[in-house]
Structures are given as structure tokens and as C-alpha cells.
Amino acid sequence: MSVLLSPATGRVTDFSGGVLSAQGVSAWFGSNKVLERVSLDMPAKTVTALIGPSGCGKSTFLRVLNRMHELVPSARLNGEVLLDGEDIYATGHRITATRKRIGMVFQKPNPFPAMSIADNVVSGLKLAGVKNWRSDRDWIIETSLTRAGLWKEVKDRLKEPGSALSGGQQQRLCIARSLAVEPEVLLMDEPCSALDPTSTRRVEETISEIREQVTVVIVTHNMQQAARVSQQCAFFLAEQGTPGGIVEVGDTEQIFQSPVDQRTADYVNGRFG
Amino acid sequence: MTILIDLGQTPLPDPSGVDEDRPRAIDPALPRVDRIFYAGARAVGVLVLLIMGAIGVFLGVQSIPTFKRYGLSFFTQNQWLPERDILGISAVLLGTFTVAVVALAIAFPLALSVALYISEYAVPRIKGLLVSMIDLMAAIPSIVWGLWGFFLLQPRAINLAHWLNVNLGFLPFFHVDTDPNAPVWAQSRYAASAFIAGIAVSMMVLPMAAAVMRQVFSQAPLGEREAALALGSTKWGMIRTVVLPFGRGGIIGGTMLSMGRALGETIAVVLIISPSFDIKFRPLEVGTSTVSALIAGRFGEATSAQLSALLTAGFVLFIITLIVNTLAATIVSRSRSGAVTD
Numbered sequence: 001m002s003v004l005l006s007p008a009t010g011r012v013t014d015f016s017g018g019v020l021s022a023q024g025v026s027a028w029f030g031s032n033k034v035l036e037r038v039s040l041d042m043p044a045k046t047v048t049a050l051i052g053p054s055g056c057g058k059s060t061f062l063r064v065l066n067r068m069h070e071l072v073p074s075a076r077l078n079g080e081v082l083l084d085g086e087d088i089y090a091t092g093h094r095i096t097a098t099r100k101r102i103g104m105v106f107q108k109p110n111p112f113p114a115m116s117i118a119d120n121v122v123s124g125l126k127l128a129g130v131k132n133w134r135s136d137r138d139w140i141i142e143t144s145l146t147r148a149g150l151w152k153e154v155k156d157r158l159k160e161p162g163s164a165l166s167g168g169q170q171q172r173l174c175i176a177r178s179l180a181v182e183p184e185v186l187l188m189d190e191p192c193s194a195l196d197p198t199s200t201r202r203v204e205e206t207i208s209e210i211r212e213q214v215t216v217v218i219v220t221h222n223m224q225q226a227a228r229v230s231q232q233c234a235f236f237l238a239e240q241g242t243p244g245g246i247v248e249v250g251d252t253e254q255i256f257q258s259p260v261d262q263r264t265a266d267y268v269n270g271r272f273g
Numbered sequence: 274m275t276i277l278i279d280l281g282q283t284p285l286p287d288p289s290g291v292d293e294d295r296p297r298a299i300d301p302a303l304p305r306v307d308r309i310f311y312a313g314a315r316a317v318g319v320l321v322l323l324i325m326g327a328i329g330v331f332l333g334v335q336s337i338p339t340f341k342r343y344g345l346s347f348f349t350q351n352q353w354l355p356e357r358d359i360l361g362i363s364a365v366l367l368g369t370f371t372v373a374v375v376a377l378a379i380a381f382p383l384a385l386s387v388a389l390y391i392s393e394y395a396v397p398r399i400k401g402l403l404v405s406m407i408d409l410m411a412a413i414p415s416i417v418w419g420l421w422g423f424f425l426l427q428p429r430a431i432n433l434a435h436w437l438n439v440n441l442g443f444l445p446f447f448h449v450d451t452d453p454n455a456p457v458w459a460q461s462r463y464a465a466s467a468f469i470a471g472i473a474v475s476m477m478v479l480p481m482a483a484a485v486m487r488q489v490f491s492q493a494p495l496g497e498r499e500a501a502l503a504l505g506s507t508k509w510g511m512i513r514t515v516v517l518p519f520g521r522g523g524i525i526g527g528t529m530l531s532m533g534r535a536l537g538e539t540i541a542v543v544l545i546i547s548p549s550f551d552i553k554f555r556p557l558e559v560g561t562s563t564v565s566a567l568i569a570g571r572f573g574e575a576t577s578a579q580l581s582a583l584l585t586a587g588f589v590l591f592i593i594t595l596i597v598n599t600l601a602a603t604i605v606s607r608s609r610s611g612a613v614t615d
């Protein structure tokens with residue numbers, strides 16, 4: 001468990017990522033079924049990588065995990081997603097509270113362009129209606145940016161707009177913005193696909209560092225990245241005309257070195273997909 | 274790779290026989306169909322500018338005698354008495370702005386709410402229905418709005434005007450020069466006012482303002498919307514953080530475009546107001562006049578000198594609307610709306 005203590009107000013933040021568990025998740029867009037009965041445990045202090053060819057439903061699965069899936073008007077789903085044992089889809093469960101506990105980083109960096117770097121970091125606190133954070137503002141900004149590995153680069157230009165940063169810096173700013181609301185889980189949807197190799201490495205370092213504090217689930221098309229950052233790996237596949245599902249899940253090392261299923265072996269060795 | 278195009282000359286072959294590194298000539302010729310289309314499109318574009326310019330020049334030339342005769346007093350005189358050779362547009366200009374301000378004060382909040390509802394909250398079926406209803410609203414002839422304002426709206430609006438005067442009459446712009454608490458209140462003092470004309474005009478400019486706003490709102494980037502929602506924002510929080518800042522240019526620009534339209538609206542205003550040339554800012558009170566209503570009302574019986582004066586008033590309105598619309602267009606195009614966010 002890792003704990004952060006604010007010097008100004010003595011506010012203590014206890015980071016010990018949540019346990020996320022999907023139980024029999026199926027998903028549809030209209031009448032098109034894209035996921036069939038996917039179950040997956042995502043333990044705390046673990047980076048879980050979701051790999052698989054395009055269109056196999058891994059991004060949809062990720063968006064089911066913090067209820068972003070239902071933003072698409074025709075989207076429907078079945079099954080349960082348990083965060084520390086509680087179903088986030090249960091009636092009476094507030095969607096905004098869920099999303100605050102399960103943060104998300106997107107494929108394309110999306111800082112709020114009209115806001116300064118500092119305002120971007122604390123924007124989530126305002127939006128999520130967090131109370132009594134203003135006296136800790138500077139501390140939150142510094143801690144979040146440090147955790148995202150961006151503090152040193154931007155500490156002298158916090159008032160500049162977020163859009164003035166490079167793509168890789170913007171993505172880390174988005175990570176800092178997500179971390180500022182102290183989520184228990186961080187979902188990352190191909191966070192490095194728009195970044196150059198150097199920025200990718202910085203983001204991967206960030207992921208390795210925050211894993212002690214936040215449960216991370218990452219979708220990636222990059223096998224090396226999955227091997228580098230994750231401890232657990234789930235291989236998704238949607239065979240011709242059927243909805244996607246998990247073929248194999250296990251320790252990353254095992255998935256890459258001695259996969260049980262032949263299709264996993266073919267995919268991780270680059271024979272298709 | 275950079276290709277430099279030098280249309281002026283073809284590089285001469287190097288006499289020494291060694292190739293020199295100079296920009297080479299590239300044939301700039303467009304295919305014939307492209308050239309024809311280009312010329313046609315440019316001609317239409319120039320024509321629009323020419324027509325616009327010609328109107329301005331015509332009005333300007335026609336105004337010269339009036340400006341010579343009345344000078345600056347044309348702008349300061351409030352009475353319009355051609356038979357006594359007293360002419361000025363200060364009262365009608367003020368009336369024009371009063372009607373426009375009333376119209377915008379009503380149309381702006383309505384248009385903003387309608388645009389937000391359509392772009393953010395309405396389910397697709399209702400959205401389509403509402404969009405076509407608003408477009409239909411824009412297609413209603415202004416004479417119909419005028420009749421609506423006169424026969425349907427006025428008998429009801431005077432009650433509101435009376436209520437405003439009784440309860441908020443201490444504010445100068447809600448004041449009406451009559452005894453508000455008289456046992457039988459003077460209904461005629463509240464009729465035919467800039468307020469009622471403004472309501473009718475607001476209905477006419479609402480569709481345009483709402484359409485411009487809706488369009489920019491719907492362009493707010495999905496990435497930023499999802500970012501806000503994924504942080505745990507409510508829908509309203511997302512709208513405030515992403516949609517409204519993104520659409521600010523469209524909000525201002527759409528409102529100013531409506532202002533341009535409201536300033537020039539004629540026939541509905543003519544039907545509703547009773548002409549008055551007092552310098553006052555009491556929208557609820559009977560009587561006002563606008564530039565376009567003045568022209569419409571006096572055009573038929575005008576002598577040539579009076580005609581010049583009317584055209585001068587039109588010229589002033591033309592310039593004002595031109596400025597307002599140009600400002601609006603600049604604001605819309607300079608805002609972030611439509612620009613890619615990276």
C-alpha cells in the first residue's frame with residue numbers, strides 16, 4: 001500500500017488499487033453482438049493487457065468496464081462488472097461515482113484545449129464534484145504530474161494551455177488528469193498508438209510506476225508493449241462472423257512463451273492479426 | 274521534399290554540361306475543365322461582391338444631397354417632418370436598436386436552450402423533428418409574424434407589460450409613462466410598443482441563432498466530451514467544460530447575425546408599432562419607430578428630396594448591419610469551432 005500525505009492540510013491519500021472483475025459480459029451494438037460472455041479478473045497491483053486483432057471487441061470490453069459503452073445510443077450489454085465486489089451496473093449505483101473510481105485514458109490525447117496545464121490536471125476534481133480540494137490544489141497538481149512522469153518538463157509552464165504540449169506530453173497530462181481524482185482503476189485504450197517511440201517509453205515507465213497504486217487495464221496492439229508493461233495478459237479473438245471473446249488468459253510470461261492455445265501462439269508470434 | 278515552382282522562366286541548360294541545382298520549371302496549367310469551373314466560380318464570387326458594392330455605392334450617392342443639406346443634424350435631429358424641412362434619424366436609430374435589443378433579449382436564451390437541447394439531450398427522433406420545425410419557423414413569412422404579433426400576441430403581451438411596469442417599473446427600461454395603479458389601467462399605453470414588435474422579431478431571428486449554435490455545439494470534439502464524462506462528470510458538467518467553451522464563437526456569432534437581421538426587420542414591425550419620434554428608451558410604452566419601418570411608411574408619398582433622405586436612412590442602416598454581420602462572421606470563423614484539436 002502506498003500513501004501520500006499533503007504537507008499543507010495533512011490530507012492523506014491511500015492508494016491501493018481496486019479489484020475489478022468482469023462476469024459473463026456480453027455486448028451488442030444494435031442487433032450486432034460484439035462480445036460474448038467474457039469473464040476476466042483484474043487483480044490489484046497488476047497491469048492487465050488486452051491483446052488481439054482489430055475488431056475482436058477488446059476496446060468495447062474496456063469501455064464496458066467504466067460504463068463508457070452505454071454512451072453509444074444503440075449499445076446494450078449483459079453480465080456484471082464488479083469493483084471490489086460491487087456491481088457497477090447495479091440499480092442505484094451512480095454512474096458518475098463509478099467513472100470517478102475507474103478512470104480512463106484514450107487512444108488520442110484529449111486535454112481540454114482552452115485550459116492551462118494546471119487547470120487540466122484539476123479539471124476532473126471540479127467535474128466529478130470532489131469537495132474541499134482547493135486548499136491542496138498546488139500539491140495535487142505536483143503529485144499528479146509527478147506520478148504521470150511529467151512534472152519536471154512542465155513545472156515552469158503550468159499556466160500554458162494544455163494544447164501547447166507535444167503529443168506524448170499531452171497523453172501524460174491526460175494520465176495526470178485521471179490520477180488527480182484518485183481512481184482505483186485506470187483503463188487505457190491504446191494509449192501509445194499516436195505517440196513516437198520515446199514518448200511511448202515514457203508512458204510505459206509511468207504505467208510501471210503507478211501500478212503499485214492503481215489497477216491498470218491496457219488495450220494494446222503492440223506485442224512488445226504488452227510483454228513489457230503487463231503482468232497478466234488476455235488474448236481476445238473474434239472468429240469470422242462470431243462475437244469476440246477471450247481465447248486465453250494468464251501470466252504475461254506464460255502467454256508469450258508457452259501459450260496453451262494454438263491461436264494465441266500464432267498471434268503473439270505474429271503469424272496473423 | 275520541397276518543390277520550388279518558378280513560373281517565370283525556364284532554366285537554361287548549363288553550358289558547361291554539368292547539371293546545376295536550380296529550381297526546374299513545372300507546367301502549372303490546369304486541365305481545361307478545371308479552368309472553366311475555376312473561372313465560373315470566381316465570376317459568381319466577384320458578382321456577389323459587385324452587387325453588394327453597387328448597393329452600397331447607390332445608397333451612398335443618393336445620400337449625398339441629404340448629407341449636404343442637413344449635415345450632422347441628420348444624426349442628431351429626432352423629428353421627421355419633411356413638410357417643415359426638419360429631418361433626422363436619432364429617434365428611429367434608437368428605436369431600431371430598442372426593437373433589436375428586445376428581440377435578442379428574448380431570442381438569445383431561447384435559441385441557446387433550444388440548440389443545447391437539440392444537440393445534447395434530444396433523442397434522434399425528436400432531434401430530427403425539432404430541427405425541421407425550427408427550419409420551418411425560419412420559412413414563415415414576416416408578414417405572418419406581424420399579423421401574429423398584432424392579433425394574437427399584443428392583447429396578451431400588454432398584460433405582461435403592465436405587470437412589469439407595476440412590479441419592476443422602478444427600473445427605467447420597464448417604466449411606462451402612465452399611472453400603473455389606476456383602477457382601470459390604460460391598455461393603449463402598453464400597446465403598439467417596441468416590446469411587442471421585439472417579441473415578434475425575436476421569433477423571426479430565433480431559428481437562425483439556434484441553427485448556428487446547434488451546428489457549432491454538434492462539432493464539439495467527441496474526444497473531449499468522453500474525457501469529461503470518463504472523469505466522472507455529469508452531462509451538464511461536460512457541456513459546461515467542453516461544449517460551451519468550444520461553441521463560444523458560434524454563440525456570439527449566431528447572436529450577432531440575428532442582430533443584423535433584427536435591425537433590418539420591416540413589415541412585422543410596421544404592422545405592430547405606432548410611429549413615434551421621441552427620444553426614449555421605454556420599450557414597454559406605446560410608440561416607437563425603426564429605420565426600416567420609417568422607409569416603408571413614408572416611401573409612397575415621398576418627394577424626390579424626401580426620397581433621398583429615406584435612402585440616406587437606409588444607407589446608415591446598411592452600414593450598421595454590414596459592420597455587425599462582418600464582426601459576427603469574423604468571430605465565428607476565428608473561434609475554435611471547426612478547427613481540429615490536436
